[in-house]
Amino acid sequence: MNVFWKANNQTYTAKIETLLEYPIDLALLKLEGDIPKHGCVDLDEREPKINQYLYIFGYPKAIGIDYSEGDSATFKYEGESFQKNVLLYKLKEGQLIDGFSGSPLLNLETGKVCGMVNISRDTSSDLGGRAVSTKVILEQFSAIAELNQQFHQQPKPGDINPFKYGRPVPPESFYGRRKAILDLKNRIGAIEPQCINIVGLRRNGKTSLLRYIKERTAEFFQPQQQPLIISLDLSNGKFHSPEGILEGVRRGIKKQIGKEPWSKDDNEDPFEIEDRLQELVDQGDRLIVMLDEFEAISRRLETFNDWGEDWRSKGCAGLLTMVIFSKRPVSELYQSLSLTSPFANIFSTTILGPLEEKAWHNLVEDGFNNDVAPLSWIDELAGGLPYYVQMAASLWWQYRDDEQAKKEFIFQATPRFQELWKDLTEIERHALRYAADVSGLTVPNRAIIDILKRHGLLRQEGGLFSSVFAEFIKNQR
Incomplete structure (x- = not known):
């Protein structure tokens, strides 16, 4: 035939x-x-x-x-x-x-x-x-x-897993965050720059956003604003003291403009430092200092109290603008140590939650290219949170099988869930247990529900972001 x-x-x-x-x-x-x-x-x-x-x-x-x-x-x-x-x-x-x-x-x-x-x-x-x-x-x-x-x-040409989880993504792999980008633009890119606190739980993309700001300055600033962006990772031991942070800023400015703004010996002279920062302002430069992993110095905040007051003063004078990345609002970090935040009233707060649905759909579909992307399967496991979206997509790409990929997702995600659970307050855990249908619990406070939705741990309709996370919670005591 x-x-x-x-x-x-x-x-x-x-x-x-x-x-x-x-x-x-x-x-x-x-x-x-x-x-x-x-x-x-x-x-x-x-x-x-x-x-x-x-x-x-x-x-x-x-x-x-x-x-x-x-x-x-x-x-x-x-x-x-x-x-x-x-x-x-x-x-x-x-x-x-x-x-x-x-x-x-x-x-x-x-x-x-x-x-x-x-x-x-x-x-x-x-x-x-x-x-x-x-x-x-x-x-x-x-x-x-x-x-x-x-x-x-069989491996085929081009069959390289395009998804990555565990490290900050480069700007070309950055998706969504339109609200956070707009919030930042309207603070650090305003006529008069203002400080902002970017808040997000573990692996919600804070460092990826920091990198995006550094490498995509045109989205946040007008050319005439001449941004000098200095980023410091406070988890690095070099910055576990006020002196270390100041030296990091000094070296960062030198790298940006090609000369020392002041000598290292002058780090002890507050008058000299303020004069040199004012010179940068007078020549039209806008100093943006981004502090990542702010929790790394939270146990030392008492020793940073004078530093905080000093930097608040510099921020109010327009000598520098701070962008602080932290798991909790800066004011809460101080309150947890029974301290008064020196930064009261100068920071706005933006919480990084899940990616917009269209954004994470585009992320997955671009990775799968012409293949049909398992969007519903990924949504059930990841709920739009970027780290878990990348993890689920990566594992499905590898195994091409719902059950096998889910089994591996549970194995890989459980240690991350344990870290996340440890970071939550007891009130927040109570609300999540309630959402997981654990019996015998009272109705959670609405304000806590709102915060958990903003972080993306709860969906807008009130359910948990991931069916796997729901099972994890049911086993917590």
Whole structure:
């Protein structure tokens, strides 16, 4: 028999290897001759979800209808169906006519073929039809199952995992954060620069945003504002004293302008330092000092009290502008040590929560390129929080299997959940337990619920951001 390969515009001779009667009603064909290399669909034995959309493409032709050059259709999965103990998939809300028989049934969520169209329930209406499940097909053709698995385990050109988690992302891989960027622009890029506190729980992208500010200054400043951006990671032991921070600023300015703003010996002379900072202002420079990992000095805040008062004074005088990145608002860090914050009233606060839905969808879809991205699966595990989105996408890219990737996600995410849980207050833990349906708990305070939503640990409708995190919470005592 002859087989026409439309994509290749070529007719081939085929031999029937195996013929299976109704209700399976399938034939295994083997093309003869010189066959060019080509791609291969990924076969999926798992059952689709009820009411999930499935897609087919075929070449239907009937009385008064001719789409023999190709036509597509979608159906909703209604559930399992059996004919002579053969597992079929029952489809609804779509019209199956002659020419669609034998079309692959594509699961739009996984991007894999879960069956093959078998029979219509009514060719004159959108009642739907039935399809032979991939599970049955692979049971009948075990050699195909092995060959399909081998093909998709082979490395292919360009098959480099594009997702990364655990390190700050470079600006070219930065997605979303439109509100945070706008907040920053309206503070550090205003006519008169003002201080801002960027707050986010562990791995919510604070350092990635810091890097974005440094390397994408045009988004925050006008050229005439001449920003001098100095960033210090306070987790580095060099900056665990006020003297270390000042020296870091001095060296940072030198690196930016090519000369020392003041000598190291003058670090002890507050008058000289203020005079030199004023010179920078007078020549039109805008000094922006970004302090990352502010918690690293939180246990030493008593020794930083004079430093805080001094820098507040410099900030109010317009000599420098601070951007502090911390897990908690700066005022809370001082309160936790029964100290009064020296920075009262000069900072606005922006909380980094989940990425905008469109932003993280774009992140995932760009990584998967032309492949179908498992957005619903990733959403269930990650809820838009950037670190967990990258982790889930990376693991699904690696395993291409929901169950195996989820198992690895649980293993990788659990230590991070433990760190996160440790950082939370008991009131916040109570609210999360309540959201996880732990019995016997009182209704949480609305203000706490709002804060947890802002951080992204709770979704806007009140549920936990991740089904895996929910199970983790249920096991906490």
